[in-house]
Structures are given as C-alpha cells and as structure tokens.
Amino acid sequence: xxxxxxWQEMFDGLMCRVGGRFARVEPRRRARALVLxxxxxxxxxxxxxxxxxxxxxxxxxxxxxxxxxxWDADALRDDVRALAVEQLGTDEALLVTAGRxxxxxxxxxxxxxxxxxxxxxxxxxxxxxxxLSGTV
Numbered sequence: 001x002x003x004x005x006x007w008q009e010m011f012d013g014l015m016c017r018v019g020g021r022f023a024r025v026e027p028r029r030r031a032r033a034l035v036l037x038x039x040x041x042x043x044x045x046x047x048x049x050x051x052x053x054x055x056x057x058x059x060x061x062x063x064x065x066x067x068x069x070x071w072d073a074d075a076l077r078d079d080v081r082a083l084a085v086e087q088l089g090t091d092e093a094l095l096v097t098a099g100r101x102x103x104x105x106x107x108x109x110x111x112x113x114x115x116x117x118x119x120x121x122x123x124x125x126x127x128x129x130x131x132l133s134g135t136v
Contacts, residue, residue, distance in 0.1 A: 011035075014083055021076040027069035030054075030061050 015032050022028040033054035042049050047059035047066070056062070 010087075014080070017083065018076050018079045021072045021079065023070035026061075027065050027071055030065045030069070031071070034062060034065060 015028075015035075018031075019028050022031060034050055037050035037053040038045060040053060042053055047062040051057075051059040051062045054062070
C-alpha cells in the first residue's frame, strides 16, 4: 500500500470514528472538508479559502460549522487522542492542540464557559481588539 493510500485509509477511519460527535450529517461532511483544507498547502487558510478548496461558492457553511453547528469538541479531541495512542502505542502520549499540551486527565477549569470570551467592555464581539483602533 502506498503512503498516500495508507494516509487516506487512516484519515477515513478517523473521520468515521469522530462522525458521531456531530449532531447532523452536514457538519460532519463540512468538518471533513475543513480538516482537508487545513492540511492542504493553501497559502492562506480562512473560511473563504477553505470553502473554495472544498468546492463551495461562499464561506457560509464553514462559518456555520465553526460558530453554530452542534458538535462535541471535547469528545472529538478525546477520539483523536485515542487514535494517536493506538498508533503510537502508549497511554502516556500527549496531544498538543492550539499551543497547549493536554493529557488524558485534563479538565476544563470553567466548563460552563464556551464561545467567545468577553473583552473589557463586556461585548464578546470586541474581545481581543484594541478598542481605540478597532484592530486585533
């Protein structure tokens, strides 16, 4: 089996494994396209470029997946970690995500906090922005 065929088989297996973490088939398909786009050699990876890479005319589907679609991010993370442990062969494996190292015993400090965090103004749409210039 070629490296490309093996990679495709493992990717398909992962997507089947995490498919149940999405409430509907549409976000499941969109998540697959999102991951393929993120792993591609696109020079810029934003909702527009990822949507175009997936064959969409506009970014609304990708934006919906990231903002509103119902899916269990914590369980999906655990599924990816479990697959990595299976492939690496150790229960001591660590999954590095978004600049953090998370182990199997990681727990959210404030599990009720989800979505955008509020900035100093209390408005979630301005979180992380310079309030004078409007820039991030």
